Amino acid sequence: MFSINHVNLYLEDEVIVGGAITVEDGRIVAIHHEPLEGGEIVDGKGLNLVPGFIDTHIHGASGFDVMDGTEEALEHIAEALPKEGTTSFLATTLTSPLDKLDQVVHTIAQYSSKQGQAEILGAHIEGPFIEKSKAGAQPPECIIEPDLDVAKRWVDTGAVKAMTLAPELDGASQLIRYLDERGVIASAGHTNASFQDIEQACREGLKQLTHLCNAMNGVHHREVGAVGAAMLIDELKSELIVDGIHVSDDMVKILYKTLGPDKILMITDAMRAKGLSDGTYTLGSHTVTVEGQSATLTDGTLAGSVLTMDEAVRRMFEPCEASFHDVIKMTAENPAKQYRVWDLKGSIAVGKDADFILVDDQFNIHSTYCKGVISYEAHKS
Numbered sequence: 001m002f003s004i005n006h007v008n009l010y011l012e013d014e015v016i017v018g019g020a021i022t023v024e025d026g027r028i029v030a031i032h033h034e035p036l037e038g039g040e041i042v043d044g045k046g047l048n049l050v051p052g053f054i055d056t057h058i059h060g061a062s063g064f065d066v067m068d069g070t071e072e073a074l075e076h077i078a079e080a081l082p083k084e085g086t087t088s089f090l091a092t093t094l095t096s097p098l099d100k101l102d103q104v105v106h107t108i109a110q111y112s113s114k115q116g117q118a119e120i121l122g123a124h125i126e127g128p129f130i131e132k133s134k135a136g137a138q139p140p141e142c143i144i145e146p147d148l149d150v151a152k153r154w155v156d157t158g159a160v161k162a163m164t165l166a167p168e169l170d171g172a173s174q175l176i177r178y179l180d181e182r183g184v185i186a187s188a189g190h191t192n193a194s195f196q197d198i199e200q201a202c203r204e205g206l207k208q209l210t211h212l213c214n215a216m217n218g219v220h221h222r223e224v225g226a227v228g229a230a231m232l233i234d235e236l237k238s239e240l241i242v243d244g245i246h247v248s249d250d251m252v253k254i255l256y257k258t259l260g261p262d263k264i265l266m267i268t269d270a271m272r273a274k275g276l277s278d279g280t281y282t283l284g285s286h287t288v289t290v291e292g293q294s295a296t297l298t299d300g301t302l303a304g305s306v307l308t309m310d311e312a313v314r315r316m317f318e319p320c321e322a323s324f325h326d327v328i329k330m331t332a333e334n335p336a337k338q339y340r341v342w343d344l345k346g347s348i349a350v351g352k353d354a355d356f357i358l359v360d361d362q363f364n365i366h367s368t369y370c371k372g373v374i375s376y377e378a379h380k381s
Contacts, residue, residue, distance in 0.1 A: 001040065002022070002040040003020050003040070003041050003042070005036055005042065005044055006035055006043055007020065007358065008049065009021060009049050009348055010048060010049065010051075018034075018035065020035050020044075023369075026353060026372040026373070027351060027352065027354055029351075031348070031350060050324065050356060050359060051345070052086065052332065053086040053331045054121070054336060055088075055090070055309055056089065056124060056162065056239070056265055056338070057126070057211065058077070058268050059092050061080040061270055061275055062076050062079070062080035062272075064077050065271065066092055066094075067094050067096060067284060070107065071107060071110075074108065074111050075117070077118075078113060078119070080274075080275055081117075082117070082118055082375035083275075083308075083365070083368070084308035084310045084311070084365070085310045085313075085359070085365050087118050087355035087368065087369075087370045088119040088341075089121065090120075090124040090161055091120050091122070092123070092125075094138060094139070095126070095127030095130065095138040095139050095143055096128070096139065097142055098144075105125070105160065106157060108122070108123045119355075119370065121161060121341060122160060122161035122339075123160050125163040126163075126164040126190075126210065127190065128143050128144050129165040130164065130166045130190035131166040131168070131192045134166070134191055134216060134217075136190060136302065136303075137301055138190060145169055146165060146170070146174070147171070148174055148175055148178060161185065162187055163186060166188065166191035167186075167198065167201035167204075167206055168192060173200075176204045177204050180205025186205055187206075187209060188226060189209065190215045191215070191226060193216070193225070194217075195223065195224050195226070198226050198233065199229065202236065207237060208236065209226055209236060209237075209238045209239065211241050211267065212227065212247070213246070213247050213251060231258045236263065238255075238259060240265070242307075242312040243293055243307040243312065244315060245302065252320060256316075256320040261326040261329045264334065265334050265335050266309065266330045269307070270306060271283050271305070274305075274307070283295075283303050310365050313327050316330070317362075324363075333347055353371050353372075355371060356369050366379075
């Protein structure tokens with residue numbers, strides 16, 4: 001058991017200034033309005049204590065990719081993420097041959113998260129049931145029509161928490177209904193769906209849009225498409241990559257004003273080059289060139305990102321003027337609720353996992369705790 005003193009605790013509906021928090025066996029066991037005396041005490045030095053980030057769409061980091069299909073790759077990704085404040089995530093796949101996807105999903109299902117690392121909550125299956133004309137960096141040769149039997153193979157492992165698909169394709173309606181029945185989030189992405197397609201899919205159980213604005217038709221004044229659906233359909237949540245490249249700052253501002261923080265899930269969509277130097281890397285069968293903050297295929301197509309969650313958060317302060325509580329909603333509370341782990345994650349509350357980060361007023365990370373284990377300290381990096 002230990003306590004952290006002299007921190008500003010960002011609870012769901014209030015801020016306790018100069019309070020303390022007590023952790024035991026990986027859980028938050030007490031929240032205090034005043035500093036404590038006695039026992040094992042950590043001095044929080046007046047920093048802000050906020051929930052750890054939950055990245056629900058990430059392919060890789062630190063030279064490793066989920067599609068490597070190994071426990072080693074998953075472990076290295078999980079080890080790298082606390083540096084950016086991420087304490088749990090969905091290991092995200094890429095459109096690939098079915099036997100390869102079978103193997104990767106089973107590896108995720110069998111993986112046991114290690115102490116002091118970001119926890120893998122499950123798998124996000126991105127493709128292969130997507131629209132070829134909106135493939136982006138997804139290998140087009142592996143894209144197939146929605147196949148319920150194939151999807152059942154993956155869902156039956158217990159690992160699958162989300163699946164990105166194109167809802168306008170033949171067979172997608174049946175698949176969306178099945179996913180909804182099994183508690184898997186059906187997310188529309190790499191899609192040419194019209195507004196009406198999305199509206200119908202929502203009636204069948206669609207819950208989300210994948211990396212909003214990217215790999216989907218944009219807003220037109222006679223057909224508002226999937227992006228317009230994000231604005232008009234209240235029950236839809238939307239992933240958003242806030243790196244200034246995938247979506248312009250002006251568009252992020254429009255989306256923030258129209259959707260509000262309650263409907264956005266901030267993600268990185270990062271690939272294996274995250275945290276490494278500029279150079280040439282791979283994403284599935286593709287060669288990816290990383291230069292600065294941009295990761296592209298040889299034809300200039302965006303190929304995921306090298307974005308970190310803390311960088312994305314800082315970008316939300318300008319031009320959106322998002323508050324700390326707004327950012328917490330988009331990075332922790334919304335994903336925890338969407339993926340049904342709200343009883344354990346997503347907020348600072350007694351009984352929940354001790355997944356939290358200590359940050360300054362500019363959201364620079366000083367330390368990250370995963371289930372009460374200190375997993376990153378800035379001065380030791």
